[in-house]
Amino acid sequence: MKRNFNDDISTPEKFVVTLELVPGREIAGQKLDKIKKIARDACDDGRITAVSITDNPGGNPALSPDGLGYEMKAQGMDVIVHFTCRDTNRVGMESRALQLAHMGMKNILALTGDYSGKGFGGRGTPVFDFDSVILTSMLSDLNMRLIKTGHSEIFRVGCAVSPFKFTEGETRVQYRKLERKVEAGSSFAITQLGYDIDKYQELLLYADEADVDIPILASLYLLGKGAAKMMNAGRVPGVHVSNTLLTKVLAEFEDGSGKRQAMERIARLGVVLKGIGYRGIHLGGIHDSFDSVAWVLDRMEEIEHNWQEYREEFQENDEHCYYMYKKPAEMGTVRPYKEKIKLKVGDNCHYLFLRTAHDWFFDKNAALAPVYKKISSSLDKSKTSWALKVFLEDPFKKLMLSCQSCGDCGIQHVGFLCPESGCPKHTRNGPCGGSSHGYCEVNEDKLCVWVRAFYRMKRYGETDELTGEFVPPRLWELKGTSSWVNFHLDRDHQADDRAA
Numbered sequence: 442m443k444r445n446f447n448d449d450i451s452t453p454e455k456f457v458v459t460l461e462l463v464p465g466r467e468i469a470g471q472k473l474d475k476i477k478k479i480a481r482d483a484c485d486d487g488r489i490t491a492v493s494i495t496d497n498p499g500g501n502p503a504l505s506p507d508g509l510g511y512e513m514k515a516q517g518m519d520v521i522v523h524f525t526c527r528d529t530n531r532v533g534m535e536s537r538a539l540q541l542a543h544m545g546m547k548n549i550l551a552l553t554g555d556y557s558g559k560g561f562g563g564r565g566t567p568v569f570d571f572d573s574v575i576l577t578s579m580l581s582d583l584n585m586r587l588i589k590t591g592h593s594e595i596f597r598v599g600c601a602v603s604p605f606k607f608t609e610g611e612t613r614v615q616y617r618k619l620e621r622k623v624e625a626g627s628s629f630a631i632t633q634l635g636y637d638i639d640k641y642q643e644l645l646l647y648a649d650e651a652d653v654d655i656p657i658l659a660s661l662y663l664l665g666k667g668a669a670k671m672m673n674a675g676r677v678p679g680v681h682v683s684n685t686l687l688t689k690v691l692a693e694f695e696d697g698s699g700k701r702q703a704m705e706r707i708a709r710l711g712v713v714l715k716g717i718g719y720r721g722i723h724l725g726g727i728h729d730s731f732d733s734v735a736w737v738l739d740r741m742e743e744i745e746h747n748w749q750e751y752r753e754e755f756q757e758n759d760e761h762c763y764y765m766y767k768k769p770a771e772m773g774t775v776r777p778y779k780e781k782i783k784l785k786v787g788d789n790c791h792y793l794f795l796r797t798a799h800d801w802f803f804d805k806n807a808a809l810a811p812v813y814k815k816i817s818s819s820l821d822k823s824k825t826s827w828a829l830k831v832f833l834e835d836p837f838k839k840l841m842l843s844c845q846s847c848g849d850c851g852i853q854h855v856g857f858l859c860p861e862s863g864c865p866k867h868t869r870n871g872p873c874g875g876s877s878h879g880y881c882e883v884n885e886d887k888l889c890v891w892v893r894a895f896y897r898m899k900r901y902g903e904t905d906e907l908t909g910e911f912v913p914p915r916l917w918e919l920k921g922t923s924s925w926v927n928f929h930l931d932r933d934h935q936a937d938d939r940a941a
């Protein structure tokens with residue numbers, strides 16, 4: 442192989458360029474040939490460290506990145522395989538990871554994934570047995586097993602992060618999730634796509650402040666007319682294209698200079714990102730040939746000494762956007778930002794009530810905890826815990842939380858909201874990247890459960906608890922049993938010997 446992702450990303454002096462390829466539903470033909478040719482040309486060019494191959498993008502079925510990636514790797518191009526949590530449960534995911542290790546495919550981008558799209562016969566079941574943090578933890582665990590059995594080549598796991606969030610709640614929980622991913626074993630990150638340089642800079646400042654010491658690559662996209670419209674309309678989760686940029690792109694395509702301007706735009710943004718400290722760029726939107734990538738890389742070499750000149754072009758100055766830090770170009774002035782998200786009065790009462798109930802009944806250090814344990818044990822021995830569940834736990838929790846009877850309650854990790862009924866992707870360690878202006882990627886009329894949790898807790902200065910320790914996956918074997926009894930008998934995910 443000409444370039445090796447692991448080596449390049451481990452060498453701080455190297456500016457890493459990766460290229461995203463998106464296979465479709467075909468197993469042969471023109472489209473697939475084009476993708477393979479782009480990978481071959483990228484390999485010959487020698488400036489691309491790895492191609493990354495998507496995993497059922499948009500939740501719709503596509504050729505698996507595993508086999509296609511294996512083929513490309515055999516031809517000399519290193520590969521990053523995207524690995525999402527949407528389509529298989531933990532058993533299927535571990536099996537896939539074993540297969541990838543067996544094939545020598547060691548670079549993984551661990552993602553929660555877009556919500557389910559349509560396959561044969563209609564919409565697929567959204568599995569989301571794990572979130573991306575738990576998936577990363579599983580891959581780290583597999584790495585330990587590989588090392589113990591004498592393997593030297595282990596997975597290099599990366600993650601995604603989106604700085605392009607508009608509200609304080611989304612921004613803060615998104616960044617805190619990045620920390621969790623790193624704690625779980627992520628050793629590089631790739632941003633979502635956006636064009637606001639102050640947001641890109643915000644991520645670097647946060648990473649610095651939070652000691653997130655991993656290389657971060659910034660996403661760049663060759664923005665065509667159709668993609669710009671879709672992204673502006675919010676139809677690509679986590680991606681942001683402003684109205685101003687959309688207008689510009691449409692005008693450029695109108696006067697015939699669209700593609701050239703799109704290439705110039707990513708070359709300019711690329712050098713600015715390099716200038717402010719990004720370790721590399723991740724190029725997307727390349728569907729026809731490698732020529733446009735080569736052009737962009739040549740152009741970057743040509744203009745990089747002048748990168749400061751282009752910075753202003755990418756300052757969106759959106760007064761409705763939350764910026765965590767003072768505006769970098771005008772240090773000393775805090776950007777005006779008026780929080781738009783207002784919770785209902787009932788939300789506060791709901792939070793206070795459940796938090797108090799939790800402190801009284803579900804804290805193992807509570808004065809009466811030994812008594813609850815004894816009661817739970819006796820109900821369990823007499824096989825009557827079902828009565829507690831049916832007559833007390835179920836009515837109460839269904840009313841308060843639309844409880845799904847997991848038997849392994851996780852509300853205490855999400856501001857006393859339910860990660861099962863409240864989040865279509867059942868995230869337990871922080872939000873997915875798909876929320877938009879605080880609202881859920883899937884249920885667009887509802888606040889993202891993590892955003893809601895953030896504002897419930899902010900009032901009491903408790904948001905640090907929201908994104909604290911790693912939350913292990915739920916235990917499916919407890920489904921339909923009493924979560925109250927399971928908690929007191931140390932059977933659920935919070936048992937001391939299970940917590941990471």
Ligand code: SF4
Nearest residue numbers: 864873881882889890
């Ligand atoms: S509730 Fe939040 S984390 Fe869950 S799917 Fe919606 S946007 Fe993603």
